[in-house]
Structure formats: C-alpha cells, structure tokens
Amino acid sequence: MENVILKIINLNAYYGSQKVLKNVNLEIYENRVTTILGPSGCGKTTLIRCINRLHELSPGARIEGQILLKGEDLYQIEPMIVRQKIGMVFQKPNPFPTMTIYDNVIAGYILSGIKLSKEEKDKIVEESLIKSGLWDEVKESLFKKGTFLSGGQQQRLCIARALAMKPEILLLDEPTSALDPVATSIIEELIIELKKSVTTVLVTHNIGQAGRVSDYTAFFYLGELIEFGKTTEMFTVPKSKKTEEYLIGKIG
Amino acid sequence: MSEILERKIVSLKEMVSNLVSIVSDQIEKSFIALRDRNKELCKEIVEKDDYIDSYSMDLERECLETIATQNPKAEHLRIISAILFANIDLERMADHCVDIAEITLTIADEPLLKPLIDLPRMKDICIKMLVDSLKAFLSRNLELARKSIDEDDKIDDLNDQIFRELLTYMLEDPRNIKRANALLQISQHYERIGDHATNLCERAIYAYEGAMIKTNPHKPRY
Amino acid sequence: MNEKTIKRRIFNNKLYKIFVFLFSFLSIIPLFLIIYFVLIRGIKYINLKFIFSMPKPMGEIGGGIFNAIVGSFIIVGVAALIAIPIGIIVGVFLSEYKEKKYTEIVKILVDTLQGIPSIVIGIIAYLWIVKPLRQFSAISGSIALSFIMLPLVIKSTEEVLNLVPVEIKEAAYALGAPYHRIVLKILLPSGSVGILTGTLIGISRILGETAPLLFTAFGNQFLNLNLLKPMNTIPYLIYVYATSPYKDWHNQAFAASTILIIIVLSINLFGRFMEKKWKM
Numbered sequence: 001m002e003n004v005i006l007k008i009i010n011l012n013a014y015y016g017s018q019k020v021l022k023n024v025n026l027e028i029y030e031n032r033v034t035t036i037l038g039p040s041g042c043g044k045t046t047l048i049r050c051i052n053r054l055h056e057l058s059p060g061a062r063i064e065g066q067i068l069l070k071g072e073d074l075y076q077i078e079p080m081i082v083r084q085k086i087g088m089v090f091q092k093p094n095p096f097p098t099m100t101i102y103d104n105v106i107a108g109y110i111l112s113g114i115k116l117s118k119e120e121k122d123k124i125v126e127e128s129l130i131k132s133g134l135w136d137e138v139k140e141s142l143f144k145k146g147t148f149l150s151g152g153q154q155q156r157l158c159i160a161r162a163l164a165m166k167p168e169i170l171l172l173d174e175p176t177s178a179l180d181p182v183a184t185s186i187i188e189e190l191i192i193e194l195k196k197s198v199t200t201v202l203v204t205h206n207i208g209q210a211g212r213v214s215d216y217t218a219f220f221y222l223g224e225l226i227e228f229g230k231t232t233e234m235f236t237v238p239k240s241k242k243t244e245e246y247l248i249g250k251i252g
Numbered sequence: 253m254s255e256i257l258e259r260k261i262v263s264l265k266e267m268v269s270n271l272v273s274i275v276s277d278q279i280e281k282s283f284i285a286l287r288d289r290n291k292e293l294c295k296e297i298v299e300k301d302d303y304i305d306s307y308s309m310d311l312e313r314e315c316l317e318t319i320a321t322q323n324p325k326a327e328h329l330r331i332i333s334a335i336l337f338a339n340i341d342l343e344r345m346a347d348h349c350v351d352i353a354e355i356t357l358t359i360a361d362e363p364l365l366k367p368l369i370d371l372p373r374m375k376d377i378c379i380k381m382l383v384d385s386l387k388a389f390l391s392r393n394l395e396l397a398r399k400s401i402d403e404d405d406k407i408d409d410l411n412d413q414i415f416r417e418l419l420t421y422m423l424e425d426p427r428n429i430k431r432a433n434a435l436l437q438i439s440q441h442y443e444r445i446g447d448h449a450t451n452l453c454e455r456a457i458y459a460y461e462g463a464m465i466k467t468n469p470h471k472p473r474y
Numbered sequence: 475m476n477e478k479t480i481k482r483r484i485f486n487n488k489l490y491k492i493f494v495f496l497f498s499f500l501s502i503i504p505l506f507l508i509i510y511f512v513l514i515r516g517i518k519y520i521n522l523k524f525i526f527s528m529p530k531p532m533g534e535i536g537g538g539i540f541n542a543i544v545g546s547f548i549i550v551g552v553a554a555l556i557a558i559p560i561g562i563i564v565g566v567f568l569s570e571y572k573e574k575k576y577t578e579i580v581k582i583l584v585d586t587l588q589g590i591p592s593i594v595i596g597i598i599a600y601l602w603i604v605k606p607l608r609q610f611s612a613i614s615g616s617i618a619l620s621f622i623m624l625p626l627v628i629k630s631t632e633e634v635l636n637l638v639p640v641e642i643k644e645a646a647y648a649l650g651a652p653y654h655r656i657v658l659k660i661l662l663p664s665g666s667v668g669i670l671t672g673t674l675i676g677i678s679r680i681l682g683e684t685a686p687l688l689f690t691a692f693g694n695q696f697l698n699l700n701l702l703k704p705m706n707t708i709p710y711l712i713y714v715y716a717t718s719p720y721k722d723w724h725n726q727a728f729a730a731s732t733i734l735i736i737i738v739l740s741i742n743l744f745g746r747f748m749e750k751k752w753k754m
Binding site: 052054057059080081082083084087088090092094095096097098107108110111112113158161162165 | 573639641642644645646647648649650651652655656659660663664666
C-alpha cells in the first residue's frame with residue numbers, strides 16, 4: 001500500500017498574468033520514483049520549482065493552491081526551510097566552481113551557517129559520495145576543485161550535495177539531458193537505487209528514461225495534468241488519448 | 253539499465269516454465285482420465301483451464317509491459333517475443349486437453365473399445381516434446397530443439413496408424429462408430445498438441461539464432 | 475575570374491593585417507616615448523638616499539621624497555578602504571536587481587560620477603571637509619580619491635557578477651541558503667578575480683591623481699602620519715617641484731615621476747599575476 005508523502009492541491013502557477021499550471025492535483029508516494037513527463041513548455045519544470053519554492057524567485061511569479069509535505073503546508077513555512085527539506089538537481093551540472101569537492105558536498109551546511117564538527121563533516125561527505133556512486137572515483141582528490149570532473153561525475157557530485165542535506169524529497173530536473181549515454185545510464189541506475197532511501201520526483205521529456213526508471217508517471221500537457229498512474233500500465237494501456245499520442249510521438 | 257531487463261527476463265522465463273509444467277500435467281491427466289474413464293478427473297481438467305487462461309493473460313501482460321518500459325533489443329527482444337508466441341501455443345495445447353476431457357466424458361460410461369497402445373505413445377511423445385522444447389529454450393540447446401521437431405513425425409505416423417485401425421473397427425460393426433469416432437478425435441487433438449509443441453521448438457531456435465525455420469506441420473497423407 | 479577574386483582577397487587580407495599592426499604600434503609609441511623621456515631624466519637621481527630621506531627646505535640642494543611616498547600609500551590606502559566595501563556592495567546591488575527601475579537610476583548616477591573631472595571632485599571635497607575642519611587633511615584627500623575609485627570598483631564588480639552563471643545561484647538557493655550567504659560565499663568568491671582587478675585598476679589610477687589633492691591633502695614638508703593634518707604625496711610633490719624655479723627640484727621631479735611609473739607598473743603586473751594564479 002502506497003504512502004502519500006507530498007500532496008499538491010488545486011495548484012495554479014503564474015508568471016505575471018500568464019497561467020502556466022492549471023488546477024493541478026497530484027499525490028507523490030514515498031520511496032517511489034515519480035516521473036513528471038511531457039513535452040517542452042508543459043509546465044513540468046515550473047511544477048517542481050513550485051515544490052521547492054524556487055518558482056517565486058522569478059519576477060512576477062506566484063501561485064494559488066497548496067502543497068503539503070507530510071501534511072505540512074510548504075507555503076506557510078520559511079522558504080529556506082522548505083529548500084533544506086527538498087533537494088534539487090539541475091539539468092546542467094552546477095558544482096560551485098570556487099569550492100573543493102569536499103566543500104561542495106557539504107555546501108548546504110556551509111551556506112546555511114550550520115556548524116558541524118570535523119568528524120560529522122567527514123562522515124556526511126563520505127556517506128553522500130558513496131550513495132551517489134562517486135566515492136571511489138574522488139576519494140583521493142577530495143580537496144581539489146570540482147571542475148576537473150567529467151559531466152557525469154559533476155552531476156553525481158551535485159546529487160551528493162543534495163543528498164547530504166538528507167532531504168525528504170529529491171527533485172531531478174532533466175538530470176541527464178546534458179550527459180552522454182554512458183553517464184546517463186549510470187545515473188539512471190543510481191536513481192533506481194536511491195529510491196530506497198529518498199522519494200524521487202524526476203522531470204523529463206525522455207519517454208524511454210521515464211519507462212526505465214519510474215514507478216509512477218504523471219503526464220502533463222500545456223499546464224494540465226492529463227493522466228497519472230503506474231508507469232507499466234500507462235505505457236501499455238494509457239487512459240487518455242493525449243497520453244497515447246505523446247507516447248507514440250504524434251504530439252510533443 | 254540492462255540489469256532490470258535481465259531480471260525481468262528471468263522472471264518471464266520462470267512464468268513460462270510454470271505454464272509448461274501445468275500444461276504437461278493436463279496432457280498426462282487427459283490420458284489417464286480416458287484410460288480409467290474417470291469422469292471426476294475430466295471435470296478437474298476442465299476447471300483447471302480457467303486458471304491456465306488467466307495465467308496466460310498475466311504472462312502476456314508482463315511481456316508487453318517489459319517491452320514498453322525497458323526497450324529490449326536484439327536477443328532480449330527475440331527472447332521476449334519467443335515467450336509471447338509460446339504463450340499462445342501453450343494456451344491452445346491446454347484447450348486441446350479440455351477438448352479431450354470433454355470427449356472422454358461422452359464415452360466414459362461405456363467400456364473401452366480396444367486396449368490403448370498407440371494413444372499413450374502419442375501422449376508420451378507430446379509431453380517429451382513439450383519438456384524438451386522448454387529445456388532447449390532455457391539452456392540454449394538448439395540441437396535438442398531440432399531433434400524434438402523431428403519427433404513430431406512419429407506423432408503424425410501414429411495418428412495415421414490409429415486412423416487405419418479405427419476405420420477397421422467402424423467398418424466391422426456400426427455400434428463401434430461412436431467410440432471409434434471419439435478415439436479418432438482424441439488422436440487428432442494429440443496430433444495438434446504435437447504441432448504446437450513443434451512451434452515451441454521453432455521459437456526457441458529463433459530466439460537464439462534469429463532465424464525462423466518453418467517446418468511443414470502435416471505430412472501428406474495420401 | 476575566380477582566381478583573380480581570390481588573389482585580390484588575399485592581398486586585402488594582408489593589407490588589413492599590416493594596417494592593424496601599424497596602428498597598434500603607433501598607439502603604443504607615445505607610451506614608450508613618455509616612459510623613456512622620464513626614465514632618462516629621472517633614473518640617475520634615484521638611490522636609497524633619495525627614497526628614504528626627507529625633503530630639504532626650499533632652495534637647498536638634495537633631499538629625498540620619503541614623506542611623499544609614505545603619504546601616497548596612506549592616502550591611497552584609506553581611499554581604497556572606503557571605496558572597496560561600498561563599491562562591492564553597490565556592484566552586487568546593480569548586478570542582482572537588474573530589473574528594478576531604481577537600479578537604472580543608480581547606474582546613471584555611477585556613470586555620471588565617473589565622468590566628473592577630478593578637479594571638481596577636489597573642490598567639492600574642499601567645500602565639504604576642508605572648510606568645516608578649517609584645515610587641509612589627508613582624510614579629505616582620501617575621500618576625494620575614493621569618489622574617483624568608486625565607479626571603477628562598482629563597474630568591475632557588477633560586470634564580473636553578471637558573468638556568474640544563473641545556475642550557480644539557483645543551486646545555492648535550492649540548498650536553502652539565505653541571501654546574504656549566497657552573496658558572501660558563492661557570488662563574491664566566484665567574482666573575486668574581477669573584483670580584484672577592478673580594485674587594482676582603481677588604485678593605480680588614484681595613485682597618480684593630482685588635482686583633487688591640491689585642495690585637500692595639500693602637502694607637507696614633514697613626515698606626517700595624522701590623517702587630520704595635511705600630508706605630502708608623490709603627485710603633489712611632482713607638481714610643486716616641476717613648477718618651481720630650482721633645477722635640482724626639476725631633477726627630483728623626474729626621479730619621483732620615474733618612481734611613480736614603476737609603482738603603477740608593478741601594481742598592474744601584480745594584478746595580472748594574481749589573475750593567472752586564481753584561475754588555476
């Protein structure tokens with residue numbers, strides 16, 4: 001039986017007067033990978049940016065509706081606290097260029113002014129890098145700057161950085177679009193492995209990737225949630241014609 | 253990525269093995285019910301078929317879901333395709349067993365027309381072909397698959413033999429016609445089961461070699 | 475036909491290249507001439523005594539420029555201490571709040587400040603600080619110089635922060651960082667090279683500014699370390715000596731000019747070196 005960890009209720013999102021998300025109602029299940037799938041411009045990136053309250057940083061951006069994490073309304077608490085509970089990995093790998101790999105992993109703590117002892121820091125760095133599958137490759141060069149790493153390694157560093165904060169939910173915004181096929185498949189396996197410890201919401205327009213890694217899929221089109229269900233069911237017998245058209249490549 | 257796919261394929265192979273085991277059981281039971289004129293056993297065979305149908309649908313659904321989400325290519329794709337088609341043949345084989353049981357029910361109250369000699373031989377070859385085809389598929393033993401295909405000729409020959417023999421009985425005495433006809437039909441059902449088993453062997457070869465060999469299912473009779 | 479066109483193009487190409495080299499060479503010539511001219515006349519008077527001893531009273535031969543060197547360092551140092559923090563903060567503001575109308579206004583003001591002649595800035599500093607305090611002072615000189623340095627620091631800070639990719643900022647926000655930490659720990663370190671360069675350009679610029687000092691720091695025969703009293707500086711000394719009737723003072727002016735040029739060149743080279751080192 002699935003446990004609901006995040007509930008999105010009647011969410012409408014605006015940039016100025018333009019409505020980009022229309023009345024979205026969605027439940028995210030704990031310890032599962034849920035993919036937000038849809039063509040470019042369907043609002044999927046906006047959706048996850050509403051979840052971690054990054055959306056409101058854009059000029060003229062606002063929302064109506066509620067997002068509840070384990071029953072708590074995320075728009076009634078400090079945005080900074082929301083973002084500490086919900087981690088995000090972006091499309092283009094973006095490790096901080098002036099920090100070492102070590103510091104990059106615990107950057108969340110440094111930037112929030114949370115003080116940790118050396119042992120605590122070492123432990124978090126090692127655990128996070130092991131979880132993101134990067135430990136063996138960088139354990140000898142923890143104090144070098146992160147920019148010499150390959151694209152795939154940089155992205156895993158960003159994943160480690162997000163995991164270090166021990167988030168309840170991990171948001172991945174097209175995490176492999178900028179990577180080569182080998183790096184992509186490494187990260188896809190990582191995503192499947194990680195769901196044991198963290199709930200994952202993945203945004204992608206890549207149908208193949210959605211099929212390979214996700215348990216549930218939510219299909220969005222022009223700002224509306226068209227269909228939500230188990231990936232295996234949606235990909236074999238979609239309930240909506242729009243979903244079918246997207247999956248076979250007729251639209252999007 | 254292919255780890256999940258490999259695990260799914262292992263699970264699909266397990267499912268098809270289960271199905272083979274249930275179907276070969278049905279074939280065996282269908283003969284015993286005939287030999288012992290056991291009406292209870294006939295009813296069991298008919299009821300079991302519902303379970304087989306539902307299991308077969310599950311197997312088909314699992315195959316399709318795997319194709320839709322995991323993008324199998326080359327050999328992976330051929331293996332899943334082989335399982336999908338084998339599923340159909342196995343389900344038809346089970347249907348033939350049901351037909352045999354229902355025919356048996358019509359003559360169960362009368363004594364056997366003649367001692368059954370050729371029919372059990374046919375049934376044994378059917379079961380052997382079925383089991384060998386699975387073995388060949390699971391262990392990539394293409395030699396075994398090819399040898400198994402040849403066994404089908406024996407089934408066809410036995411069917412012809414039974415036909416000639418029963419013809420004699422029918423010409424001898426019109427009261428034999430009902431029972432002889434029933435046995436004739438049963439013999440033909442076993443012959444069809446043998447044909448389906450041949451398909452299974454061909455699919456096994458296709459999965460690994462990528463080439464479909466189509467053998468002529470019926471030797472010319474006349 | 476084709477061949478002719480190609481030949482013509484190759485010739486034109488060579489012609490352009492020659493022009494580019496020629497004109498860039500021509501524009502460097504004045505610089506070399508100045509340095510050569512000054513160096514020739516000044517270098518023979520530079521020795522340790524010159525650098526470390528005090529000026530002699532008017533009319534007497536000999537003496538050094540020690541108080542001017544110390545004064546320049548102090549006044550420029552204080553000016554930098556004023557201009558750098560304010561400049562960085564304004565630079566951050568201009569970079570972060572690009573869309574607001576208010577930002578446009580500030581930008582125009584900064585550009586205007588940059589365009590004000592240095593002598594006018596000197597006069598303003600005179601009116602605001604020297605007159606109320608009733609005396610010339612080093613601090614008024616520093617404040618005047620900081621006005622000149624400020625736009626340079628603001629501009630280079632703003633430009634280099636604009637270059638920080640927005641993804642880096644977003645990553646910092648996504649980790650739950652408060653704004654001031656994002657500026658201090660991510661933005662400024664990322665832009666540190668540009669900010670440093672802007673600072674060094676500013677410093678080497680104000681080291682040579684004379685006009686404002688005429689009305690503010692004035693000059694001083696003696697070594698003075700008190701910010702509230704007049705202080706001697708190298709450019710002021712050059713001005714006084716060069717316009718005096720004494721030949722010895724003319725020579726000392728050239729020597730001081732040579733020293734000033736050396737200091738400015740060193741600062742620039744240092745800036746380049748630090749830039750390279752940071753990039754590693």
